[in-house]
Amino acid sequence: MKQISVFVENQPGSLMRVTSALNEAKVNIRAAASFDTPEFGILRLVVDQPVKAKEYLTSKGFVVRVQDVIGAELKDEKGNLNQMLKILAEGNISIGYIYSFVIRENRAPVMVFHSDDNEKARGVLKEAGILLVDDEEL
Amino acid sequence: MIWAKEETLPRAEIEKIQLEKLRQTVAYIYEKVEPYRKKMDAAKVKPEDIRTLEDLRKLPFTYKSDFKDNYPFGLFAVDKKELVRYHASSGTTGKPTVVGYTRHDLDVWLNNVARIACMGGATADDVAQISFGYGTFTGALGLHGGLEKIGASVIPMSSGNTNKQIMFIQDMGVTLLVATPSYALHLGEQIRERGIDPKKDLRMHIGLFGGEGMTEPMRDEMHRVWGDQFICTQNYGMSELCGPGVSGECTELCGMHVNEDWFIPEIIDPETEEVLPPGEHGELVVTCLGKEALPLVRYRTGDLTKLMYEPCKCGRTTCRMENLSGRADDMLVIRGVNVFPTQIEEVLFKIEEIGPHYEILVERKNRLDVMTISVELIDDRLLDSYASLSKLEQRIKSALKAQLGLATQIKLVGPNSLQRFEGKAKRVTDLRKDGL
Numbered sequence: 001m002k003q004i005s006v007f008v009e010n011q012p013g014s015l016m017r018v019t020s021a022l023n024e025a026k027v028n029i030r031a032a033a034s035f036d037t038p039e040f041g042i043l044r045l046v047v048d049q050p051v052k053a054k055e056y057l058t059s060k061g062f063v064v065r066v067q068d069v070i071g072a073e074l075k076d077e078k079g080n081l082n083q084m085l086k087i088l089a090e091g092n093i094s095i096g097y098i099y100s101f102v103i104r105e106n107r108a109p110v111m112v113f114h115s116d117d118n119e120k121a122r123g124v125l126k127e128a129g130i131l132l133v134d135d136e137e138l
Numbered sequence: 139m140i141w142a143k144e145e146t147l148p149r150a151e152i153e154k155i156q157l158e159k160l161r162q163t164v165a166y167i168y169e170k171v172e173p174y175r176k177k178m179d180a181a182k183v184k185p186e187d188i189r190t191l192e193d194l195r196k197l198p199f200t201y202k203s204d205f206k207d208n209y210p211f212g213l214f215a216v217d218k219k220e221l222v223r224y225h226a227s228s229g230t231t232g233k234p235t236v237v238g239y240t241r242h243d244l245d246v247w248l249n250n251v252a253r254i255a256c257m258g259g260a261t262a263d264d265v266a267q268i269s270f271g272y273g274t275f276t277g278a279l280g281l282h283g284g285l286e287k288i289g290a291s292v293i294p295m296s297s298g299n300t301n302k303q304i305m306f307i308q309d310m311g312v313t314l315l316v317a318t319p320s321y322a323l324h325l326g327e328q329i330r331e332r333g334i335d336p337k338k339d340l341r342m343h344i345g346l347f348g349g350e351g352m353t354e355p356m357r358d359e360m361h362r363v364w365g366d367q368f369i370c371t372q373n374y375g376m377s378e379l380c381g382p383g384v385s386g387e388c389t390e391l392c393g394m395h396v397n398e399d400w401f402i403p404e405i406i407d408p409e410t411e412e413v414l415p416p417g418e419h420g421e422l423v424v425t426c427l428g429k430e431a432l433p434l435v436r437y438r439t440g441d442l443t444k445l446m447y448e449p450c451k452c453g454r455t456t457c458r459m460e461n462l463s464g465r466a467d468d469m470l471v472i473r474g475v476n477v478f479p480t481q482i483e484e485v486l487f488k489i490e491e492i493g494p495h496y497e498i499l500v501e502r503k504n505r506l507d508v509m510t511i512s513v514e515l516i517d518d519r520l521l522d523s524y525a526s527l528s529k530l531e532q533r534i535k536s537a538l539k540a541q542l543g544l545a546t547q548i549k550l551v552g553p554n555s556l557q558r559f560e561g562k563a564k565r566v567t568d569l570r571k572d573g574l
Contacts, residue, residue, distance in 0.1 A: 005518075005521035005522070006521070007515055007518075007520075007521055007527075007550075007552055008552070009550075009551055009552060009555075035524075037524060039531075039549065039550065040527065040550050040551075042521050042524060042527070061552065061553050061554045061555075062552060062553075063515050063516060063517070063518050063521065063552060063553060064518055064521070065518040065519065065520075065521035065522060067521075067522060096523060
């Protein structure tokens with residue numbers, strides 16, 4: 001699955017400028033994450049058309065990176081996130097960051113994460129029967 | 139106390155000494171220093187054309203760029219084995235401005251600094267703490283040597299480490315502080331914050347300030363922080379001329395007395411390069427007299443001031459220069475260190491992940507200068523993680539630190555967010571007002 005990362009300054013309206021540009025480009029946002037940092041931020045988004053999103057945002061003067069991440073579908077049941085993290089830990093895979101989908105009609109929630117070894121992470125999760133989500137399914 | 143009889147001579151005698159030394163100096167540079175000889179030949183002036191002090195105007199100017207063009211030894215007049223000391227200050231680009239001294243040069247220099255220390259009230263009884271950064275800058279070792287010459291006890295503290303500074307001031311009974319005026323204010327406030335009243339609890343009574351200008355509001359503030367017993371004077375110099383020791387305020391506080399038997403000051407209009415009459419405001423141009431290693435004729439200091447020739451109440455007859463009112467170029471003074479925007483530019487241009495545009499913001503926070511440089515991020519690969527962005531920030535900071543010798547703040551901004559200029563860019567915003 002692809003994620004786009006957008007460089008944003010810490011000031012009012014900077015996230016909105018990204019989302020409003022995506023609106024203009026008719027790109028749908030599936031998930032969003034950004035963390036508090038003192039000087040600058042990286043807004044991470046999962047969108048339905050990452051390539052188009054990057055092209056449009058770049059033309060509007062943003063710095064944008066498209067990156068490979070993993071989307072894992074989890075049944076909304078107690079202990080499922082813990083279960084997935086346990087599999088990764090046993091595989092000695094380190095997670096850089098993790099966030100979840102905000103809207104997904106009638107489907108199970110998806111955790112998005114980036115690790116130090118995405119290929120290996122995909123392998124161990126598939127082996128454990130966890131469903132991984134592709135861009136096409138967005 | 140007045141250190142040297144040359145400080146009190148009648149004007150005619152000062153000028154007699156100046157003319158004699160000027161003629162020797164011009165003959166010396168024409169013989170020994172090729173870049174001077176070439177410039178003089180181009181201007182069709184020979185050493186024998188210098189017959190009066192007025193004839194000084196026939197000589198070509200020397201610029202900071204001459205140091206760069208002849209780096210490192212091209213302007214030196216003696217063999218390298220004659221040198222006993224090197225110093226260096228900021229250059230306009232990657233290479234510093236390197237200066238050198240013979241044994242005799244050092245002796246002249248430190249005697250001139252001794253004069254300045256005496257002008258500010260220092261005596262053999264003083265315990266002097268030098269809070270300038272040591273290293274290649276001339277400020278610390280200049281004041282250090284000058285104060286030793288008058289017999290004061292010198293503590294080579296260097297800059298930073300405020301707790302240690304305060305401990306020495308208390309425990310050694312320091313009476314005299316050498317610092318930039320902004321650091322002196324910072325230190326004084328830190329002392330007060332620890333519940334110490336400088337006037338009652340310390341022996342401090344003299345401040346000899348340099349490295350940056352001290353405005354009158356700063357001097358008032360200095361008395362408020364350190365107490366009214368604190369005699370604050372400032373002095374002037376630059377490494378190309380020798381270092382500190384060119385001029386200094388006496389305790390009458392009516393301008394900085396120029397050591398005229400070693401330096402001839404002129405004021406010019408920086409645009410037309412025309413020499414202005416006494417009392418007019420313009421760029422200070424200095425000719426050094428009798429320097430062996432690095433003679434310097436009509437050096438464009440870039441500092442704006444005026445000269446006053448009326449004798450002073452202190453008894454000195456040497457002319458005085460007014461507090462500097464600014465620069466003829468874009469040089470900044472940050473924590474007493476000279477910074478040229480071109481130096482910063484050179485560093486930034488080598489870093490591929492950022493764009494060519496930048497802005498420099500200078501503020502004074504907690505009495506100390508803070509320089510923030512905004513640069514545009516253009517490389518999307520850095521968005522893989524916060525760590526790579528931070529690493530970039532660190533890389534820019536350490537490259538600037540290596541170039542400038544100063545810590546800076548870096549602000550990464552998005553592409554195209556900095557102002558674009560047609561023609562001359564205005565990249566520097568200096569929010570310091572009256573030095574406070």
